[in-house]
Amino acid sequence: MSETATLKIWRGQTPDTGRYETYEVPFEHGQSVLDGLRWIRTHHDPSLAIRFSCINANACKECMIELDGKTIYACTARLQPTEMTLTPLSNKTLVRDLVTEIAPPPERFKSP
Amino acid sequence: MTVEPVRTETDVLIIGSGAAGMYAAIEAANTGARVLLADRSLIGRGGATVMAQMTVAVALGAETPDDWQHHYKDTLTAGRGLSNPALARLLCKEGPDCIRAMDEWGVGWARKDGHITQAMAPGHDRPRCVYVDFLNTGPAVSKTLRTKVNKTAGIHKAGDLQIVDLLKRDGKIVGAAALHLGTGKPVIISAKATIIATGGLTRLYRRNSASSNMGGDGYALALRAGASLVDMEFVQFFPIGHLAPRLIGMDPIMWDPFRYKLGGKLLNSNMEEFTQNYGVNEQGKYIITRDAASYAILKEVEAGRGTPHGGAYLSFQHVPEAALREAFGPVIDRLADNGIDLTKMPVEVAPIAHYHMGGIAVDADMQAGLPGLFAAGEAVGGANGANRLSGNAITEAFVFGRRAGRSAAALVKRTETNAAPADNERALIEMIGAPAPQRVLNTAAMVEKLQATMQNDVGALRDDAKLKRALATIDSMTADLGDVPQGDGQGFDMRRIDWLDLRNMLLVAKAVTLAALARTETRGAQHREDYPETSQDWACNQVIDWRGGDLAVTRKAVPTATDVAA
Ligand SMILES: Cc1cc2nc3c(=O)[nH]c(=O)nc-3n(C[C@H](O)[C@H](O)[C@H](O)COP(=O)(O)OP(=O)(O)OC[C@H]3O[C@@H](n4cnc5c(N)ncnc54)[C@H](O)[C@@H]3O)c2cc1C
Ligand code: FES
Numbered sequence: 001m002s003e004t005a006t007l008k009i010w011r012g013q014t015p016d017t018g019r020y021e022t023y024e025v026p027f028e029h030g031q032s033v034l035d036g037l038r039w040i041r042t043h044h045d046p047s048l049a050i051r052f053s054c055i056n057a058n059a060c061k062e063c064m065i066e067l068d069g070k071t072i073y074a075c076t077a078r079l080q081p082t083e084m085t086l087t088p089l090s091n092k093t094l095v096r097d098l099v100t101e102i103a104p105p106p107e108r109f110k111s112p
Numbered sequence: 113m114t115v116e117p118v119r120t121e122t123d124v125l126i127i128g129s130g131a132a133g134m135y136a137a138i139e140a141a142n143t144g145a146r147v148l149l150a151d152r153s154l155i156g157r158g159g160a161t162v163m164a165q166m167t168v169a170v171a172l173g174a175e176t177p178d179d180w181q182h183h184y185k186d187t188l189t190a191g192r193g194l195s196n197p198a199l200a201r202l203l204c205k206e207g208p209d210c211i212r213a214m215d216e217w218g219v220g221w222a223r224k225d226g227h228i229t230q231a232m233a234p235g236h237d238r239p240r241c242v243y244v245d246f247l248n249t250g251p252a253v254s255k256t257l258r259t260k261v262n263k264t265a266g267i268h269k270a271g272d273l274q275i276v277d278l279l280k281r282d283g284k285i286v287g288a289a290a291l292h293l294g295t296g297k298p299v300i301i302s303a304k305a306t307i308i309a310t311g312g313l314t315r316l317y318r319r320n321s322a323s324s325n326m327g328g329d330g331y332a333l334a335l336r337a338g339a340s341l342v343d344m345e346f347v348q349f350f351p352i353g354h355l356a357p358r359l360i361g362m363d364p365i366m367w368d369p370f371r372y373k374l375g376g377k378l379l380n381s382n383m384e385e386f387t388q389n390y391g392v393n394e395q396g397k398y399i400i401t402r403d404a405a406s407y408a409i410l411k412e413v414e415a416g417r418g419t420p421h422g423g424a425y426l427s428f429q430h431v432p433e434a435a436l437r438e439a440f441g442p443v444i445d446r447l448a449d450n451g452i453d454l455t456k457m458p459v460e461v462a463p464i465a466h467y468h469m470g471g472i473a474v475d476a477d478m479q480a481g482l483p484g485l486f487a488a489g490e491a492v493g494g495a496n497g498a499n500r501l502s503g504n505a506i507t508e509a510f511v512f513g514r515r516a517g518r519s520a521a522a523l524v525k526r527t528e529t530n531a532a533p534a535d536n537e538r539a540l541i542e543m544i545g546a547p548a549p550q551r552v553l554n555t556a557a558m559v560e561k562l563q564a565t566m567q568n569d570v571g572a573l574r575d576d577a578k579l580k581r582a583l584a585t586i587d588s589m590t591a592d593l594g595d596v597p598q599g600d601g602q603g604f605d606m607r608r609i610d611w612l613d614l615r616n617m618l619l620v621a622k623a624v625t626l627a628a629l630a631r632t633e634t635r636g637a638q639h640r641e642d643y644p645e646t647s648q649d650w651a652c653n654q655v656i657d658w659r660g661g662d663l664a665v666t667r668k669a670v671p672t673a674t675d676v677a678a
Contacts, residue, residue, distance in 0.1 A: 013602065030450065047606055049604045050606075059157070062153065103154055
């Protein structure tokens with residue numbers, strides 16, 4: 001049998017109403033956690049919220065989340081054929097699922 | 113229930129904060145205009161600029177004597193007769209100014225013996241390409257401009273603001289409607305001048321060097337507002353995009369500088385060099401042009417001599433380890449982290465969509481044919497004709513950004529404030545803030561389906577049957593997508609974002625496909641297998657407009673240097 005990664009992902013729109021959802025993702029050596037998250041979006045649930053732009057280059061620095069409690073870039077952390085727990089950044093304001101408010105305040109849209 | 117938007121106003125709205133958008137913002141603000149610099153992503157991080165790794169072409173004459181006219185000549189040659197001479201001239205002539213300004217602002221162009229280093233790149237007649245080591249050009253450019261933007265008074269920044277459509281009143285562009293990603297709210301931005309600096313469209317392809325923001329939004333915005341696009345058939349494929357083994361933390365175009373510095377061998381699955389069978393004998397040097405290399409690799413794959421993942425091998429096994437390390441320093445360790453040891457193994461590479469020559473038709477002041485609308489950077493079509501020289505894209509982003517910022521600020525001075533609502537405002541607010549529809553689509557899978565279609569049927573090798581098949585797929589997907597956005601319309605709603613992306617991507621994909629189908633010849637980046645020759649009859653541009661609910665393609669003579677103000 002081919003190997004799978006088990007991604008246990010925090011989902012929700014407010015910190016108190018969230019829950020974990022678990023997805024099995026086919027594991028291929030060398031892939032990133034972001035590869036796994038993108039696979040879930042196309043194969044199970046396109047509503048899974050995750051922020052990313054550059055996918056490979058590790059240039060945009062938008063994909064920061066927590067993996068087993070530690071801050072990582074989803075695009076450079078390797079997918080592992082085990083259970084991995086993914087949560088939004090705990091020190092930032094939650095937007096939805098794995099997305100938090102990461103922009104420095106002067107770069108956020110403010111209505112006048 | 114009517115949806116209420118958030119409203120804001122500015123003098124100059126700039127859509128997109130890559131090199132073009134940031135340069136435009138600095139220039140417009142320095143000319144006295146109030147600027148809103150909006151991006152669907154973080155400021156200065158979402159597009160191609162921050163990802164660029166290599167070089168910037170400019171006739172500085174720091175390495176060897178040079179003049180913008182030589183650069184101009186090379187640019188026109190690469191463009192295969194289709195470049196807009198006024199735009200190409202502007203790029204080459206004003207490039208040195210912008211590169212020096214960037215130097216003053218602290219970008220850190222690589223230097224040797226007290227001067228800026230200029231490297232040789234294919235298609236240039238002399239060493240002309242500046243860079244920041246190691247593979248750091250884009251991040252350095254982006255950081256320098258972000259810092260400069262932060263220091264310039266009068267620029268407001270707004271990330272997470274996805275611009276959905278331009279606002280129009282009495283035929284003039286008067287701002288834009290957006291989705292604020294953080295809250296899901298519609299936003300109405302009133303502006304006296306609007307600059308589209310949204311970059312290119314390479315996310316339309318499955319194999320690409322794109323970020324997720326490069327689905328061609330700006331082209332779709334321009335089309336729907338009534339502006340024209342030009343040269344949409346010319347998508348540049350980068351021949352040796354990384355294919356396998358999975359490489360993370362580096363962009364797939366990273367092999368090019370290795371080839372500049374060390375040559376490297378392209379091999380088929382029999383471990384034989386093959387470019388000589390397609391007319392280019394490399395002999396360990398990097399001399400093959402992008403279009404010739406793409407063609408040769410795809411033909412080897414077609415003939416059954418492709419690598420396991422469907423490309424060619426690129427090998428540096430003949431290069432001593434010390435030479436690799438000297439040329440690439442820390443990059444060698446990043447490769448090792450990915451299990452790649454270049455002294456022991458080749459990697460697999462294949463053509464990937466990389467840059468778009470086509471885009472919004474503008475004049476030399478970056479005016480896009482509708483009052484109040486400007487464009488800059490990769491969003492603009494015409495300067496590079498049917499093919500782009502390496503290094504010209506970042507120069508184009510600087511120079512066109514600067515020009516657009518200046519022109520927009522000048523327009524602001526002549527424009528009265530007018531608070532009347534735009535003609536299309538209500539409809540856009542209702543669409544952006546629509547409640548969740550009954551019908552649920554897998555929008556993420558639809559994006560992948562479109563990318564596969566474009567890759568297979570509108571890629572580097574085209575023919576009539578493939579292009580017609582692509583059109584049919586695009587039309588049926590467009591019908592499927594419908595008029596009501598997916599998702600619940602709340603904060604960071606990925607399905608609404610995908611839906612809005614698909615609305616643009618399908619329109620732009622159709623524009624590329626129609627233009628490719630109409631052009632029954634091979635020229636530059638367009639390779640028609642059923643029309644392998646370049647035809648004198650096709651020494652013209654094609655312009656695309658949105659007319660009566662569909663796209664119309666028309667031929668237009670290439671502007672001559674005298675029709676256009678310089
Ligand atoms: C990996 C890579 C390497 C490259 N290397 C080189 C090189 O070495 N030399 C060279 O000359 N060229 C290179 N290029 C090409 C060059 O980087 C680009 O053409 C150039 O940076 C484009 O700049 P830009 O400002 O026009 O667009 P971008 O830098 O792409 O910026 C566009 C911005 O618009 C935003 N945006 C898009 N749509 C919307 C919307 N609807 N609403 C709000 N914001 C939006 C995006 O988020 C993005 O931030 C490379 C390209 C890539 C992808
Ligand atoms: S996706 Fe850009 S840094 Fe991770």
